[in-house]
Amino acid sequence: MRIGVDDAALAGASHATERAATLVAAVRLGDLAAAVAVAMPGSRSAALASQLAEGVDEVVRGVAWELAVHADHLRTASIRYADTESDVAASAQTPGAA
Amino acid sequence: MSAVGHVAAWAPGPLTTAQVRVAVADALVSDARSVLATRAALAANWSGDAAQAAAAQHAELSARLDGLADAVHRLGPALERAADRLALLVAMVRLAEVASLEGGSALVGRDGPRESAAAVALADEIDAELAAAFAEVIGRLGSLTEPLSRATGSPGSAGSGGWAGVGPLVEPAAGPRAAVRLGTAVLLTAVPSPPPGGDLVAWWDGLSAAQRESAVHHLPEIVGPKDGLPGWARDRANRILLDRAETALIAEVATLEPRARTWRDLLDGAGGLDGAVTIGTFGGGTRRLAYQQAVAKLAAVRATRQVLDQRDGRTRQLLAVDVTGRTARVAVAVGDVDRAAHVAVVVPGFTTTVERDLTGADRVSADLADQSRRAATLVGDHRDVAVVSWLGYDIPQTADTLRSGHSVVLRASAEAGAGGLATFLRGLPSDQHVTLVGHSYGSTTAGLAVARGDTGVDDLVVLGSPGLGADTSTELGLPPRYVHVLGADEDPVADLGWFGRDPSGLPGVDRLSTDNVELPDGRTGRRSVGHSGYLVPGTTSQWNVAAVVAGAPVVREGRPPPSW
Numbered sequence: 001m002r003i004g005v006d007d008a009a010l011a012g013a014s015h016a017t018e019r020a021a022t023l024v025a026a027v028r029l030g031d032l033a034a035a036v037a038v039a040m041p042g043s044r045s046a047a048l049a050s051q052l053a054e055g056v057d058e059v060v061r062g063v064a065w066e067l068a069v070h071a072d073h074l075r076t077a078s079i080r081y082a083d084t085e086s087d088v089a090a091s092a093q094t095p096g097a098a
Numbered sequence: 099m100s101a102v103g104h105v106a107a108w109a110p111g112p113l114t115t116a117q118v119r120v121a122v123a124d125a126l127v128s129d130a131r132s133v134l135a136t137r138a139a140l141a142a143n144w145s146g147d148a149a150q151a152a153a154a155q156h157a158e159l160s161a162r163l164d165g166l167a168d169a170v171h172r173l174g175p176a177l178e179r180a181a182d183r184l185a186l187l188v189a190m191v192r193l194a195e196v197a198s199l200e201g202g203s204a205l206v207g208r209d210g211p212r213e214s215a216a217a218v219a220l221a222d223e224i225d226a227e228l229a230a231a232f233a234e235v236i237g238r239l240g241s242l243t244e245p246l247s248r249a250t251g252s253p254g255s256a257g258s259g260g261w262a263g264v265g266p267l268v269e270p271a272a273g274p275r276a277a278v279r280l281g282t283a284v285l286l287t288a289v290p291s292p293p294p295g296g297d298l299v300a301w302w303d304g305l306s307a308a309q310r311e312s313a314v315h316h317l318p319e320i321v322g323p324k325d326g327l328p329g330w331a332r333d334r335a336n337r338i339l340l341d342r343a344e345t346a347l348i349a350e351v352a353t354l355e356p357r358a359r360t361w362r363d364l365l366d367g368a369g370g371l372d373g374a375v376t377i378g379t380f381g382g383g384t385r386r387l388a389y390q391q392a393v394a395k396l397a398a399v400r401a402t403r404q405v406l407d408q409r410d411g412r413t414r415q416l417l418a419v420d421v422t423g424r425t426a427r428v429a430v431a432v433g434d435v436d437r438a439a440h441v442a443v444v445v446p447g448f449t450t451t452v453e454r455d456l457t458g459a460d461r462v463s464a465d466l467a468d469q470s471r472r473a474a475t476l477v478g479d480h481r482d483v484a485v486v487s488w489l490g491y492d493i494p495q496t497a498d499t500l501r502s503g504h505s506v507v508l509r510a511s512a513e514a515g516a517g518g519l520a521t522f523l524r525g526l527p528s529d530q531h532v533t534l535v536g537h538s539y540g541s542t543t544a545g546l547a548v549a550r551g552d553t554g555v556d557d558l559v560v561l562g563s564p565g566l567g568a569d570t571s572t573e574l575g576l577p578p579r580y581v582h583v584l585g586a587d588e589d590p591v592a593d594l595g596w597f598g599r600d601p602s603g604l605p606g607v608d609r610l611s612t613d614n615v616e617l618p619d620g621r622t623g624r625r626s627v628g629h630s631g632y633l634v635p636g637t638t639s640q641w642n643v644a645a646v647v648a649g650a651p652v653v654r655e656g657r658p659p660p661s662w
Contacts, residue, residue, distance in 0.1 A: 010144070016133050017159075018315070023130040024163070026342065027123045032173070035116035036228075039184065040108050043225045048232040055239040056123075056170070062243060063162050067134075070155050077148060 010078035014071045021067035027060045029053045105221040106191050113181035114385060118353050120173045125349035127167045134160055162242055169238045174353075176231035183224045190217050289313050292320050299326040323418060325525030329435035333415035337406070340399060343421045347396040354389035391424055398426030398452035405430055405460045412464060418490050418522070425492060426452040429522065432463045433484030440470060440531045442485045442647040444633075445519065447538030450493050459487040462633045469635065469644035476619055477650050485647070490522060491515025491543060509542060509567060509597055516546035523553040533557040533647045537632065542567055542597045551575045557582060557646050559610075561632040561639070562589045565597030571604045578606025582646050584639050586612040586626040609655035610642040617641050618651040 029052070036049035134156075144152075289309045292301050298320065305313060314321050314334045321327055322335035399421065406414050418429035435441055444466070446459060463485040470483040494511050526532055534555045536544030545566025548555050558574070559582045560566065571578040583601045585592030593600055602609055612626040615638055623638030632639040638653055645652045 006144070013139060020130040020134045020163070022316070022338075023126045023133065023342075023345075024166070027126050027170075029119060029123055029170075031119045032116045035112035035119070039110065039112040039116070039181075040225060040228075043108075043229070045180070045225050045228040045232060048229050048236065052173075052232045052236050052239075055236050055243075056166075059166055059169075059239050059242045063159070063166060066155075066162070067130075067159055070152075070159060073155075074152065077152070 007078040007082040010074055010081065014074035014078060017067055017071035017074060021064045021071060024060055024067060025064035027056070029056045105187065105217060108184055108187060108221065110181040110184035110188065111384070113177050113184060114354075117174055117177045117181065118350055120170065120177060121349040121353040122346045124167070124170050124174060125345050127163065127170055129345055131160070131163045131167055134163060165238065165242045169235045169242075172231060172235055172238075176228055180224055180228040183220065187217060187220050187224065190220070289316070292317065298324050302327050302331075323420070325521045327525070329415045329417060329431065332417050336416040336419045340402060340406075340416065340419050343419065344396065344399045344403075347392055347399060347421065350392040351389065351396055354385060354392055394451070394453055395421045395426045398428070398456070401453050401456045402426075402428050402430065405456055408460075410464075412467075414460075415484075417486060420490075423492060425495075427490045427492070428452050428456065429486055429488045429490050430456065430460060430463075431484050431486045432460065432467050433482060435484045435486065435526065437482050438484035438530065439479075439481035440474065440483045440533070440647050440649070441526055442466060442470065442483070442533045442535055442643075443488050443519075443523065443526075444485060445488050445491075445515075445534070445536045445540035445544045446493065447536075447540035447543075448494055449496055450489060450540075451495070452489050456487065456489065459489065463487045465635045466633060466640065466644055466647065469640055470647040472619065473641070473645045473650035474648035477648075479648065479650075483647065488519065488522065490518055494539060509546070512539060512543040512546050512567065512597070515543040516550060519543060519547040520550045520553050523547065523555055526554060528554060530554075531556050531647075531649060533559060535559045535561065535643060535647075536563065537561040538591055538629065539564065541565075541601070545574060545597075545601075548576055549574050556580065559584070559643050559646050560601050561643070562586065562592045562629045563601045564591050564594040565599065566601050566604075568598045568604070570599075571606055573598075578604065579608050581607045582610050582642070582652070583607050584610050584612050584626075584632055584642065586628060586631060586639065588627050589629045591629050608652075610639070610646075611653040611655045612637070612639040612642075613656075614638070615653050617653060618645070623653070 033046075033050040033053040036043075037046040040046050289305065289312050290301070292298055302310065302313070302321075302324075310331060314331050315338075318335035318338040320335075321331050322339045324332070399419075402416065402419065406416055408414070412432055413434045415431040415433075415435060416428065417431055417435065418427065420427045442463075444459070444463060446455065450459070467483050467485040470485070474481065474483065492511050492514060523532065523534065532555050534544050534548060534553075534557070536542070536559070538561070541560035541563035542565060544558060544560065545563075545568060547553060548558050549566075549568060555576070557580050558576055561584050563583065563585075566574060566581075568574050571581060574581060581601070581604070583604075585600075585602050592602070595603070601607060611623075612632070613623075614625040615623055617623045617638065619641075623641050624634075624636050626632055626634065626637045626639040631637060633643060634640060642652045644650075
């Protein structure tokens, strides 16, 4: 008997999701606000650039976090499936097992 | 409405910098979308509640990434257009100043700035347009800040179908902000945060094997550059950093790529002047230089990847990568520096660049490692050898000769590089036999590094050296017999004595042959000629360097040292 879920594929998906999280977490736009403030001091754009950078930062943190948690869940799933597959295989080889 | 005096302080340059930042962010988010779409697909034969929950979460995250990408993507064109039109505004103000001086109609009069309908209108228009673009992006971001719905449960959470009682293997320590604070996806509970400004080697030593794996993956920017951490860990972390550097440099090159600009381009959409006047590439030399440097660094990253990806059966470790300076810097080992008993660190000199010379330097290192193993075998030593190509300093280039900070005729670059080199050397395992090999200006860097003391270097080999920055061998902090000097025929640099005395004239140093002679292994070594032939396979000089690396017999110079 086999469970049949491809735990290696799940582990790969987990790894890729972690990679996506790492990429997103590297996004920084704080320099944008500083640059606009220097380029156009006193402008409305400069004020909004600061707000924009904060907004991007918040979204980036949130998305990176959610991606990381999702990756962790996938990894948990892959490990549990792999363990269960091994248990099933072991019990199938045990005399008297179904 | 803006006043001209106020607008006169506006400048387009910083907006170009902002464009680069946005392009990098754009590339990172695009990469993340691509990775999630193509490599994070869930197993096709996975079904049930957990699978459905995971699929829903995957779809929601993909949509959120799409939203972020869309928002960031809108910023580049808006900034570019604003920068272009700001350049026009600056030109208008300058022209008005000239007109004022000549007594014509002025924007800026003797009593100070006057209102100018044209300039102020343009300024207001630029500001309004850019502010509108920012406001739109802010609005789009608003919909992306809500937490994901967990109504369906998640595949690892307690109570979800088929997974009751199985929680995540790890839990983030202190919420999203703490988790992402270090620019990483998540810090696992099991990995203590690195101490800010603290002892990273002690932190590393305190981690379990699993925690180290996790740290390499999640904290590459901390693990990769840290001298003193194991080579395997730095290698894996630096390869992640290499990927990131390539992504960022691709975006930077695309943003800085020069384009022909005319007044007409600048006025496009502004309802402006007819009759274009060519004014060349806007942004001037600074932008052009930044572009050239980005192109060179991208080539360096790709050359490094090519070297690492060779399939010649040798282990290679990327021990350092840094593209934040004006040139790329890397250190690549042939062999495993964690396991090798003999480690050589080769420091090249004048005009060497990663993009042009790393492949050749790697070849030289591989040949030197092979020869060192043969030499070691001769004395019954069968332990591993590793050779590091250390291009980890700002190496002087021909165009730098007249620049005081980087000139080959000054020791500033060597002194700056010596600090980093000394730190790198101190990070190698203390039980190894370490040989530092410096060629040309690299020998000056090497000499200055050793003179800093406590580097763990056992032998210093200098090839075609213009000087070690020392007038006496004691200044080096190494016993003279552990300083090995090779100066080939027809190598004018070897006799210069530009940075201190000619090393071959330092009392007590070990002068090694570069002639046609019989080698200790019975073969005949060829004579080296000129400045660049010291490490050519088959030469006596290459044997001698390899023999020092391996602690094997050398062939000494038969001629007397130069007289002083």
